Amino acid sequence: MKNVKIADGVHMLSMNVEDILFEGMWDLANGVTLNSYVVQGEKTAIVDGVIGWDGIPETLYDALEKMGVKIEDLDYAIVNHMEPDHSGWMESLLKIKGDIRIYASQKSAALLDQFFDKTENVVMVKDGDTLDLGAGKVLSFHLAPNVHWPDTMMTLDNQTGTLMSCDMYGSFGKIENSYFDDEMSDQDKAFFEEEGIRYYSNVMATFGSFVQKAIDKTKGLDVKIIAPGHGPVYRSNPSEIMDNYQRYIGYGEGKGKREIAILWGSMYGMTKKALDHVLKILEKEAISVHLMEMPRCTESDMVAAIFKSAGVIVAAPTYEYKLFPPVAAAIDEAGRKKITNKAAVYFGSCGWSGGAWKELSQIIERNNMKWDFDEPLEFKGSPHEEDLKKVEAQVMELVKKVRAIANEA
Ligand SMILES: Cc1cc2nc3c(=O)[nH]c(=O)nc-3n(C[C@H](O)[C@H](O)[C@H](O)COP(=O)(O)O)c2cc1C
Numbered sequence: 441m442k443n444v445k446i447a448d449g450v451h452m453l454s455m456n457v458e459d460i461l462f463e464g465m466w467d468l469a470n471g472v473t474l475n476s477y478v479v480q481g482e483k484t485a486i487v488d489g490v491i492g493w494d495g496i497p498e499t500l501y502d503a504l505e506k507m508g509v510k511i512e513d514l515d516y517a518i519v520n521h522m523e524p525d526h527s528g529w530m531e532s533l534l535k536i537k538g539d540i541r542i543y544a545s546q547k548s549a550a551l552l553d554q555f556f557d558k559t560e561n562v563v564m565v566k567d568g569d570t571l572d573l574g575a576g577k578v579l580s581f582h583l584a585p586n587v588h589w590p591d592t593m594m595t596l597d598n599q600t601g602t603l604m605s606c607d608m609y610g611s612f613g614k615i616e617n618s619y620f621d622d623e624m625s626d627q628d629k630a631f632f633e634e635e636g637i638r639y640y641s642n643v644m645a646t647f648g649s650f651v652q653k654a655i656d657k658t659k660g661l662d663v664k665i666i667a668p669g670h671g672p673v674y675r676s677n678p679s680e681i682m683d684n685y686q687r688y689i690g691y692g693e694g695k696g697k698r699e700i701a702i703l704w705g706s707m708y709g710m711t712k713k714a715l716d717h718v719l720k721i722l723e724k725e726a727i728s729v730h731l732m733e734m735p736r737c738t739e740s741d742m743v744a745a746i747f748k749s750a751g752v753i754v755a756a757p758t759y760e761y762k763l764f765p766p767v768a769a770a771i772d773e774a775g776r777k778k779i780t781n782k783a784a785v786y787f788g789s790c791g792w793s794g795g796a797w798k799e800l801s802q803i804i805e806r807n808n809m810k811w812d813f814d815e816p817l818e819f820k821g822s823p824h825e826e827d828l829k830k831v832e833a834q835v836m837e838l839v840k841k842v843r844a845i846a847n848e849a
Pocket residue numbers: 705706707708709710711712756757758759760761762789790791792793794795820821822
């Protein structure tokens with residue numbers, strides 16, 4: 441665990457977590473950081489913690505001891521969010537220091553009771569409430585409901601303008617050296633652009649309207665440093681991550697980069713023949729593509745690629761009168777994440793009845809996704825010349841839309 445000084449009296453204790461399924465389902469290619477914060481005035485508060493897994497609370501305790509903070513001497517624990525990636529360790533903490541005073545939103549307080557039977561010494565804060573740690577350190581609490589659970593809040597150290605924003609402004613991706621935006625190389629920046637999108641699309645996209653409220657709330661505060669619960673700290677230009685989050689909200693509503701996500705599957709290569717034709721066209725048009733063969737592609741990569749691309753191609757056959765199941769599941773997942781208004785094309789092979797498009801359109805309808813599909817095309821067996829022509833025309837139309845969307849994004 442790394443101890444990084446963020447500002448006077450504010451330290452970040454950060455650890456990389458790899459080889460996990462985040463939220464029990466996201467296979468994170470590049471891991472994630474868990475960031476905990478220690479704020480010291482005359483009194484000491486810890487803002488958020490770590491997951492409760494074997495050995496991980498102890499890693500946090502070691503890091504605290506190394507900075508001269510004994511667990512027994514902690515005065516306050518601030519719970520920004522009760523999801524166990526930040527608060528799982530409370531179970532262990534409460535065994536060591538059961539009388540610690542906990543500051544939490546009303547909804548976090550209810551969850552503390554549900555998860556850990558903890559009700560004593562819990563102070564329920566309202567929006568804007570403060571906690572004076574002495575020596576000029578005053579924390580204030582700012583509710584950010586549904587980012588990402590109903591209980592979430594952000595904690596501001598008013599002395600240094602450090603906003604400990606929990607899941608808000610977070611990013612996936614482990615950190616080896618550069619914890620601050622101003623320490624990042626261009627390569628690091630590109631890495632966190634992708635990992636920020638992976639994070640937002642995988643865990644935040646469903647809550648776009650609430651993320652918007654949290655951005656607006658941040659703008660009303662005197663914030664100089666943004667210090668999230670996952671990912672790097674933004675101190676040279678905190679508005680950059682706010683602008684990025686604003687852009688991500690747009691991606692969830694149909695905007696996107698000049699890229700096409702291709703969600704595909706093919707049992708015996710018939711659909712793939714048409715797809716190979718499409719790939720040649722896209723290469724000529726110099727549009728970058730994300731090829732996501734389902735079910736080989738991870739859910740995390742798949743959702744991120746669809747989310748950030750201005751266009752989506754769904755290429756998959758009929759399977760038992762419906763859409764090829766791994767592709768159907770992927771579209772449904774995009775629907776749950778409220779990825780709406782994408783410009784899209786569908787084509788796929790069938791043997792006799794067809795039915796893939798019917799199910800695809802039902803999934804789009806059921807999730808209220810409003811994807812703008814051009815004429816869907818189901819062809820029988822191997823694609824013939826006229827099928828390829830139809831696919832080509834549609835893909836060229838999609839390319840036009842993608843260029844227009846990317847230009848305004
Ligand atoms: C398990 C299985 C189920 C299928 N179910 C249907 C079906 O319900 N209706 C249909 O028209 N074709 C059905 N087919 C035929 C395929 O859609 C057809 O073979 C198509 O060419 C496969 O394209 P692909 O090679 O791209 O997977 C099925 C094929 C398989 C292997």
